[in-house]
Amino acid sequence: MVRITVQEKCASMGIFLKHTEVLDIINGQGRFEGELSSVESRYRSDNPESLKEIPVIRAYRDFYWKLGIDPTKTRPSGEALRRRVVRTGKLPRINDIVDAGNVVSAETLISIGIYDMNKMKGEPMLVLSSGGEKFEGIGNKVEILPPAIPIMIDGEGKVMHIFPHRDSVLTSVDMSTRDVLILGAGVAGIDPSLVEEAVRLTAKLLSKIGGKIAHEVQ
Template structure:
């Protein structure tokens, strides 16, 4: 797995940064029924937790929004991915079904409020750094076209930016040809214990539903 460093500039912004990074060998395929049911159950649990309140009322999501603002991005225009997922559930819409790997990551993000990025390790060039996007930084986001990354927390490798807790790039996206992934938990302004708990959920889901020796179904 590529190593991950954190830009010292975050220390000046007044919030803690606890980033988790996990790597796995995987077999990418459609989500099995058990994962789909887990997502449905997770969505129902989230609705019960929020009791009709807005997604941004969740303390974890609120803290990530505050981190976005401190970095220089309006969190109401560039919502954390975990907030976007939660808003879909509140609106009565199902989560996007992509594949077993991406769907597992979305479930972790929905359940915990922590933005999750999953990247094809083979498409990462060199090591990773979590930094803050500067003027001119952009990439082709998955299903979003060009994204202005200035003021967003952003992951960069030797080729440039490839991931954010807002929306990830097409360059390092997980596809059916992916065999190894790195999962990044963007613990921005979030207690380390909550990040560790999210990592445990992610480990359980990836191991159960995405391991190369698992049968589809």
């Protein structure tokens, strides 16, 4: 079982995590088309401006403002997915593992991260950056991080994630991924049971395509 340490400085900001692992997945494409289509049909006619009144989104937005991030420009992931459905009628199709996370995030509005366990070393930690760490975001160039940013690092200090909205290409899921860490990102104002349920739902979806859930959500 993976154990994730949350530094006290991060916990004092209201940050908490829920996680589990799913093992021996055979990744593919298209096996969650029904779930993706169901989410699309439920939310494509929503008013996107009403999303900011939903307590979960409001909590993420408040947290973003505290970090100095404008949530009207950089959206919390669940909100971004819902807005995409309204704008285009469709969720992205990436691969089965990523699609499972997007289905649950769009439905629950909880930010879900999924990481290839074979690309990470040791036990992850959520810490505040010291400044100078390198971060290679998915689809972006390498950045040098400023201090006091909440980040998840692996046992070698590799930056896996900028909490709660950006993941690194270094531990990202691809078609060869078999074993994953599923992470639910919680902040002050969000019920921990909702974050726990979002992680559980993601793991349950991945179990439908052969994955073995390693343990109950922690």
